[in-house]
Structure formats: structure tokens, C-alpha cells
Amino acid sequence: xxxxxxQFVCSATTVNRTRNNTYSGCQMLIGLLVxxxxxxxxxLNGLWQLWNSDKNFNGLMLVPCxxxxxxxxxxxxxxxxxxxxxxxxxxxxxxxxxxMLLSSSEGYVGLTSVLFVASLVVLSFAALGTNAVKTLxxxxxxxxxxxxxxxxxxxxxxxxxxxxxxxxAELFMPVLSRNFLVRQGIAFWFAGMDxxxxxxxxxxxxxxxxxxxxxxxxxxxxxxHNLQTTFFLLIGGVIVxxxxxxxxxxxxxxxxxxxxxxxxxxxxHGFLGIAVFLISCATLSKLSRFLKPVGSACKGEGK
Numbered sequence: 001x002x003x004x005x006x007q008f009v010c011s012a013t014t015v016n017r018t019r020n021n022t023y024s025g026c027q028m029l030i031g032l033l034v035x036x037x038x039x040x041x042x043x044l045n046g047l048w049q050l051w052n053s054d055k056n057f058n059g060l061m062l063v064p065c066x067x068x069x070x071x072x073x074x075x076x077x078x079x080x081x082x083x084x085x086x087x088x089x090x091x092x093x094x095x096x097x098x099x100m101l102l103s104s105s106e107g108y109v110g111l112t113s114v115l116f117v118a119s120l121v122v123l124s125f126a127a128l129g130t131n132a133v134k135t136l137x138x139x140x141x142x143x144x145x146x147x148x149x150x151x152x153x154x155x156x157x158x159x160x161x162x163x164x165x166x167x168x169a170e171l172f173m174p175v176l177s178r179n180f181l182v183r184q185g186i187a188f189w190f191a192g193m194d195x196x197x198x199x200x201x202x203x204x205x206x207x208x209x210x211x212x213x214x215x216x217x218x219x220x221x222x223x224x225h226n227l228q229t230t231f232f233l234l235i236g237g238v239i240v241x242x243x244x245x246x247x248x249x250x251x252x253x254x255x256x257x258x259x260x261x262x263x264x265x266x267x268x269h270g271f272l273g274i275a276v277f278l279i280s281c282a283t284l285s286k287l288s289r290f291l292k293p294v295g296s297a298c299k300g301e302g303k
Contacts, residue, residue, distance in 0.1 A: 032123055039101060040116045046109035050148045059211040063146035066218045070139040073222065077135050084129025093122045113147045138221040145214050154206060161204035162186045165249055169199070172250060177257055190257065197253055205245030212241040212280055219288035229291040236287045237280075244276045 037044075051061045071078070100115035117140060124136040166186045173180040179191040187196040216237030220230040251272070 032127065033120070036097060036116070036119055036123065039097065040104070040112070042104050043100075043109060043112040043116055046107070047113060047146060047148075050109060054148070054151075054154075056154060056207045056210060057148045059207070059214055060146050060148060063143060063214060066214070067139050067143050070142065070218070070222050071136075074135055074139070078128075078132070082129075082131055084131060089122055089126035093119060093126050096122055110147055114144065117141065117143045138224070142217055142221050145217055149210075157209075158201050158204045158206045161206060161209075162199045162201065165204065165246060166199045168246055169249055169253070176250065176254060179257065188253070197256060199249060203245075203249050203252070205241060208241045208245050208276065208280075209238065211277065212237040212284070215281055215284050219284055223288050223292055225288070225291065233284070233288060233291055237284055240280055240283050244280060248272055248276055 048061070051057045096115055096119040100112055100119055103112040103115055120140050120143070121137065124132050124140065128136070163186065166183060166188075169188070170183045173183075173188065177190065179193075181189045181191055183189070184196075186199045188198070189196050213234070216234050219225075220233050225233060
């Protein structure tokens with residue numbers, strides 16, 4: 001009996017010691033996280049200016065909030081991680097933070113953002129060890145989506161999307177309008193109209209693609225998909241973005257052709273964009289739930 005009591009006391013002490021180490025590791029992680037975020041204030045200010053300088057980048061400001069939501073949903077798993085400290089990671093952390101400060105002083109917002117995320121990843125490894133990889137690596141890498149793409153790349157993709165949607169919309173014109181005459185590039189000519197309708201850069205869908213990329217990545221990380229289902233989820237996000245944007249272009253054209261041009265711009269156009277965004281969120285949520293058991297089955301077969 002005394003032997004059983006001794007074993008119970010020993011195991012309880014070990015559990016308490018493990019919990020104390022975990023909580024101390026989490027406290028250290030939070031403290032250093034706050035410190036790194038304070039050092040990255042100039043970078044965050046630069047990102048804020050980039051997000052507001054182009055309407056295509058407005059949705060990227062949701063990425064940090066969504067990352068916090070993912071981490072909050074995984075808080076129980078994070079607390080249960082058994083910390084393992086590695087001196088090598090602390091050395092790498094010092095280097096990454098130093099490079100981040102140097103890049104920030106030179107005004108390189110994109111590079112500073114990458115080094116900021118790298119510092120957070122190294123910090124999680126230094127404070128909690130490699131056991132935190134599965135829990136923290138996905139949400140932290142998700143932060144990379146807050147970095148706006150290069151304007152040149154956005155310009156090239158926008159031009160390609162304008163041409164693509166103009167070509168596809170032409171296929172529907174004979175069915176949707178008897179007054180359709182011809183398409184010239186991104187311009188559509190109709191009988192009885194002395195002006196053409198064009199697929200403007202605002203209608204190219206580049207903003208939808210960026211937003212849908214964030215939404216699809218969020219569901220991939222939040223629902224903890226594997227690489228295979230994440231790939232299909234991202235492809236699904238692109239397909240949904242293209243289909244909904246094509247539908248919005250065709251609806252806007254029909255409104256103009258029937259004398260309802262006021263409903264194709266201004267507040268109504270913004271409302272249509274919000275409706276498309278909500279439909280995309282619901283669609284990707286359903287797709288994520290559909291792919292989740294598929295990924296689990298593939299993982300089980302791999303074992």
C-alpha cells in the first residue's frame with residue numbers, strides 16, 4: 001500500500017512539474033512575442049500604409065486577426081506541449097531579430113515582414129521545442145499572406161484576368177443578349193449603344209483572388225488539413241473566385257443593357273461584392289469540411 005502511495009505521489013509530482021514547465025515556457029513565449037512585436041512596429045506601420053494604398057490589398061489586413069483566431073482555437077493544444085529548450089534556436093533567434101531590425105531601418109517592408117515571421121517561428125521552437133511544430137508552424141506561416149505582392153506582378157495578373165474574363169464572357173453573350181455585336185480586346189459592342197462596355201481592372205477579379213487565397217488558407221490551417229487537401233482547397237478557392245467574378249461581370253453587363261446602370265456601380269456594386277465574399281466563405285467552409293475526412297482517410301491508408 002505504501003509503495004502504491006509513493007508511486008502516486010511521484011507521478012503527481014512529475015505531472016505538476018511538466019505543467020509548470022509548460023506554463024513557464026508559454027509565459028516566456030508570450031513575453032518575447034510581445035517584445036518582437038514592439039520591435040516590429042515600424043514594419044506594421046509600413047504594412048498598414050501598403051494595405052490602404054491599394055484596394056486590392058484591403059483584405060490582407062485580416063490575416064493577423066485570423067492568425068490570432070487560429071492560435072486561440074489551438075490554445076489547449078499549445079498549453080499541452082511539453083517544452084524542450086535548444087540553445088541553437090536562441091542563437092538563430094538573435095540573428096533573425098537583428099536582421100529584421102536592420103531591414104526595418106532601411107525601409108524594406110516586405111523583407112522585414114518575412115524576417116518577422118521567421119523570428120516568430122524560431123521563437124516558438126526556442127521556447128517550446130520541436131514539439132510545437134505541428135501546432136504553431138501553420139498559423140505562423142499563414143502570416144506571410146499579409147505581405148502584399150509586388151505591384152508589377154499584380155499588374156501582369158490583372159491584365160491576364162481581363163483578357164480571360166473577356167474571352168469567357170463573349171461565349172455567353174449570344175445567349176444573354178441579342179444586341180451583342182463584337183468583342184474587341186476587353187471591349188464589348190452592342191447594337192443601339194454608342195459606347196462599349198469594357199472589363200475594367202476593377203472587374204478583373206484580382207482582389208477576389210487575393211481574398212479567396214486568404215480564406216482558403218485560413219480554413220486549411222484552422223481545420224488542420226494535410227498537404228494534399230490543402231492543395232485541393234486552394235485550387236477550389238481559385239475556381240470559386242473565377243466563377244463568382246464571372247457571374248458578377250455578366251450581372252453588371254445585364255444591368256447596364258437593361259437601363260439599370262445605377263445598380264451596377266456605387267453602393268449596389270459594393271453590396272454585390274459583399275454578397276460574393278459571403279458566398280465564397282460559405283462555399284470554402286463546405287469544401288473544407290468535405291475534404292477533411294478525405295485527408296484523414298488518406299492519412300490512415302498511408303499508415
